Amino acid sequence: MTEPLAKTFEPGPIEAKWYAHWEEGGLFRPARDEAEPFTIVMPPPNVTGSLHIGHALDNTLQDVLIRIERMRGKDALWVVGTDHAGIATQMVVERQLDEQQVKRTDLGREAFVDKVWAWKAESGGHITRQLRRLGASCDWSNERFTMDEGFSRAVTKVFVALHERGLLYRDKRLVNWDPRFQTAISDLEVEAKDVAGKFYTLRFPFADGSGFIEVATTRPETMLADMAVAVHPDDARYAARIGQTLKHPITGRLIPIVADEHADPELGSGAVKITPGHDFNDYEVGKRAGFKPGEMLNMFDASAHVAQTADGLIPAELIGLTRDEARREVLARLEAEGALVKVEDRTIPTPFGDRSGVVIEPWLTDQWYVDAAALAKKPLEAVAEGDIAVVPETWKKTWFNWLENIQPWCVSRQLWWGHRIPAWYGFDLKKTHRDDGSGGFSAGSNDRRVFVAETFEEASAQARQFLAEIGHPPAEVIESADAADASDQWQNVHRPIYSIWRDEDVLDTWFSSALWPFATLGWPEPTADLARHYPNDVLISGFDILFFWDARMAMQGFEFMGERPWKTLYLHGLVRDDKGAKMSKSKGNVVDPLGLIDKYGADALRFTLAAMESQGRDIKLDEKRVEGYRNFATKLWNAARFLQGNGVGASGSIEAPAASLPVNRWIIGEVVETLAKLDAAIATFRFDAMADAIYHFTWGTFCDWYVELIKGAWDEETKAVAAWAFDQILVMLHPFMPFVTEELWHSMAVPAHPRPYDLIVAKWPTPDATVDAEAKREIGALVETIDAVRAMRAELNIPWTATLVPHVIGDEGLSRRLAANGPTLARMAKVADPVDAAAAPANAAQILVGGATVAFPLEGAIDLDAERARLTKAIEAAAKERDSLAARLGNPAFAERAKPEAVAKARADHDARAAEAERLSAALARLG
Structure with missing residues (x-):
């Protein structure tokens, strides 16, 4: 036998020792080329991130499954990597530059991106080091990053292919605009908050001087870009006024009264001003009224300061004001003109950027969009037909509801850090004819031709083809910095040239992470890993990224791989505090998983999270539960010490030993039944049932009963059975508590039965034994009698x-x-x-x-x-x-x-x- 176990269980040194041993030995992905594959991809945490309790839950569940399947002999691959996290990472680096009183614009794009890469090299591995503390047995030897060379190639290829297939296009639409970061963000990155505000009733005069109409709004400053007033088509008060013209009280703009069901006759005056360039509902009303997006007025610049509209009617004194300043000035002018009827207090649902914390502005811009509705068809069918299993099934309804009503996906972001959009622009030249019969080529300043390609060389080829199609003489295609630089080159380079410049924008982070299940395996190259491990077996995800990530992976998987990205989608709940409240820094109830690991050990935290993960329910995390499972680890430790002290070491057999004594036949049967419960729970992803089965067998059946029943009766049969049963515990418990079980696995080794392999690659239990019914009845009666007598003595005070x-x-x-x-x-x-x-x-x-x-x-x-x-x-x-x-x-x-x-x-x-x-x-x- 190895050195006797220490009296006290101390998890810290054990965790450090074994994790390093596993990783250095390549045991997270042992060579099993002929084995059945099993694959999980880790939701890539942000490279800026730190391990939070949600990560701890998500990765514990994944690690439990990957360790089980590894022990079942499969080629178990857990893909690991980090996401470049466009906005979040740019925020971090810009904040560092701010401390040096430097702005990214001072550096320029190339130098700034170099700064981000330098930050990533120095600090970007923080969360992956923390995942190791948790015990995550990922394939670190093939760690990926969404901006690494191979992954970037996949992203570019997908963008170009979607464009060629007509599934990706450029369009002018209203977007959620973040004035702080000066970029579009998705609906899913907008956080609605109730804010104390006002409801304003304004007076708009009819252009013919025949009176006025009262309109209601919560944002009077946006009236500077008003294009209509809407009333309900069935509102008798305004039936005769539909189609008449109003004169805007500040800009003098003439605007029509339109009929639209968006106007609520019961709200305020029943008439609402329509600003299609700055409100999503108004945008739809404007389109129904016949305004094209290119005609809609925009009254803000990228930083949400007032800018002149295309018709030039905003008073010059208002140009450059912030939204709040513009509101005060507009209200003052309305009041001075007698056009401000009344002001009422209201609670206004207001959109905020979830990262910037500023009020989001609906803003009309040109962006790149993916035809998400077309891509959603196969994911919808896959879940409906059971090709993708959703666990728990209650989430299917949400999946269907979102995908059936999905809107075009805006994938462009006005950032510098990220995958730059592979599109180049050039002037859309038109052939001109002069009176003398000669001709040339000209282009308006806003006329653009777009060339979508994986490389500049391919874009150049497209540009040359364009020139040939319009009859332009052969010209050298050169790259410009931007449109202004291209115009300068056009005028000053004295040789036949055509200048193109690359799109400044980058792609939405979720566009690249949607390729995670196959791009991490080497796509577009036909790698061995791709052939073996796609589709993945299971995706474990928080329900909160069902739309951000899960559905988009399904879309891209079907589009580019022709099949589902994973066989099962498992959605877990949120981890809340012990009172059920959502954790937040402002509430001061955030639980630090690393603090719990320092205090109780990773095994205790892992077991807590697994034991509390009940399908479809959020977890109320109470530190006392973690403490309780630390006691469980100590119980296991003390049981091993007790066995060692009575001459019990490692078992010499995977199969159950021969046994004649009822107590030994009984414990073998209990192992068989526990394994059956465990396997059934694994098959149905019931993590709580898995933990419950092994916990109650270990603590109750083995430690509290079997060890007590055999005290003082250590014959060779009993020693062999006790050694075998304890080995089965270590194997079954290992996926949940990998560190303490690996330590005990080796500590129980004896010269007669050394450990030729580590527990992490041990075989999952196959006891080749049955339940002995007579032994179960006999020992069951004995246990029941002892338990009942003890309870009776306590209740009746029997000495x-x-x-x-x-x-x-x-x-x-x-x-x-x-x-x-x-x-x-x-x-x-x-x-x-x-x-x-x-x-x-x-x-x-x-x-x-x-x-x-x-x-x-x-x-x-x-x-x-x-x-x-x-x-x-x-x-x-x-x-x-x-x-x-x-x-x-x-x-x-x-x-x-x-x-x-x-x-x-x-x-x-x-x-x-x-x-x-x-x-x-x-x-x-x-x-x-």
């Missing part, structure tokens, strides 16, 4: 000095089984040999064992009358408190006015008192 005589009523089989275990009963419950009886003796307490009655005469052991009196009084007290709590809970006023935690405590107290009253009543009934 341990008193030996009790069991009278078995009418069950000779039970009597025989108890008699066969007489020494154990005497040692563990202070019970004498059983007596067969036809009826219970007088003054006896009774228990049920397997449906049979066992009576214990108590005359002389306790004062029966005093005990009955004590129990009666205790029952009355518990019942009184129970009923009082029930009355409080039944009072609607309490349920409505009390804090949720107070209601929850009252309910828990009621249940506890009810259970106590029931238990004491059962004890009293035992006395007859």
Whole structure:
């Protein structure tokens, strides 16, 4: 046997030792080229990130599955990598530059991107180091990054292919614009907050001087870009006014009254101003009214300061104002003109950038879009037909609802860090003819030709083809910095040239991460990993990125690989605090997983998260649970020390040893049943049931019962069975608690049975044994009797000095089984040999064992009358408190006015008192 285990279990040194050993030994992906593949891809954490409790849950669940399948002998691949996180990373580096009083524009694009790469090299591995602390057994030897060379090539290829297939295009639309970062962001990156605001009623005069109409708005500053006023087509008040013209009270712009069901007759005046360039609902109204997006007015620049509209009607004094300043000035002018009718207090749902924290501005810009509706068809069919299993199934409805109503996906971002869009622009030249018969080529300043290609050389070829098509003489295609540079070259380079310049924008981070299941495996190259590991087996994801990432992976997987990206999509809930509140820094209730690991060990945290992961429910994380599972690890440690102290080491067999003693045949059967429960839970992704099965077998069945039952009876058979059963525990528990189990696996080795391999690559249990029904009945009866006698002694205050005589009523089989275990009963419950009886003796307490009655005469052991009196009084007290709590809970006023935690405590107290009253009543009934 190796050195005896230390008296105290200390997880820190064990974790550091074994993780380094596994990684250095290449054990996270052992060479198994001929084995059945099993693949999981890790949702790539942001390269800027730190491990939070959601990461800990997500990666614990993935690690449990990958360790199980590795032990089942599969070619288990857990793809790991990080996401370049466009906005988040650019924020970090810009913040560092701000400290040096340097702006990215001072550096220029190329130098700034170099700064980001330098930051990534120095600090970008922070979260991956933290994942190692958790025990994540990823294939670090093939770690990917969404901006690495191979991945970038895949991103470019997908963009170009989608464009060639007509599924990606450039369009002018309204987007969520973040004025701080000066980029478009997706709907999913907008956080709606209720803000105290105002509801303004304004007066717009008719152009013919025949009166005015009152309109309602929450954003009076945007009226500078108003293009219409809408009323409901069925609103009788305005039926005769539809089609008439209003004169804008500040700009003087003439705008029509249009009929549209968007106007709510019950809200305010029933008439609303329409600003299609700065409101999503107004944008749709504007289109229905006949305004083309290119005609819609835009009154803000990229930083949300007032800019002149295309018609030039905004007063010069307002140009350059912020949104708040513009609101104050507009209201002042309206009030001065008598056009501000009234102002009401309202709570206004307001969009904020989830990263910038500033109010988002709906803004009309040219962006790149993916035809998401076309790409969504196959993912919809796959889930509907069961080709992709969704667990839990309740999320299917959400999947269908979103994909069936999906909007075009804006994939361009106005950032410098990210995958630059592979598109080049050139002037859209037109052939001109002069009076003298000569000709040339000209282009308007806003006329553009776009060339989408993977490289500049391919874009140049497209440009030359364009020139040939319009009859332009052969010219050299050169790259310009931008449109202004191209115009300068056009005028000043004295040789036949055509200048093109690359799109300044980068792609949405989620565009690249949508390729994760296949681009990480080497696509577009036909690699061996791609052939073996696509589609992946399982995706484990938080439900909160179902739309950000999961659905988009399905879209791109079907489009470019022709099949589903994964066979099963498992969606887990959120980790909340112990009161069920969502964690946030502002609430001060954020749980740091690394702090828990430092305090209790990674194994305890992992087991807690797995045990609490119940499909479809959020997790209320209580630190006491983590502490409890640290105690579980200590229990396992002490069991190993106890076995070592009694000459038990490693087992010499994967199969169950031969056994003749009932207690040994029983524990072998318990292993078989536990493994069956565990395998069934694995097959249905019930992580809580997996943890429950191994926990109760380890702590209850093995440590509390088997070890106690065999004390003092260490024959060779028992040693062999105990060694084998403990090995099975270590193997079954390893995916949940990898560190302590690996340590004990090696510590239990003996010269006769060394460990030729590490536990991480040990074989998943295949005991080749059955449940011995007779042994199960015999030991089951013994355990049930001991448990019941101990409870009876505690409830009735029976001293341990008193030996009790069991009278078995009418069950000779039970009597025989108890008699066969007489020494154990005497040692563990202070019970004498059983007596067969036809009826219970007088003054006896009774228990049920397997449906049979066992009576214990108590005359002389306790004062029966005093005990009955004590129990009666205790029952009355518990019942009184129970009923009082029930009355409080039944009072609607309490349920409505009390804090949720107070209601929850009252309910828990009621249940506890009810259970106590029931238990004491059962004890009293035992006395007859």
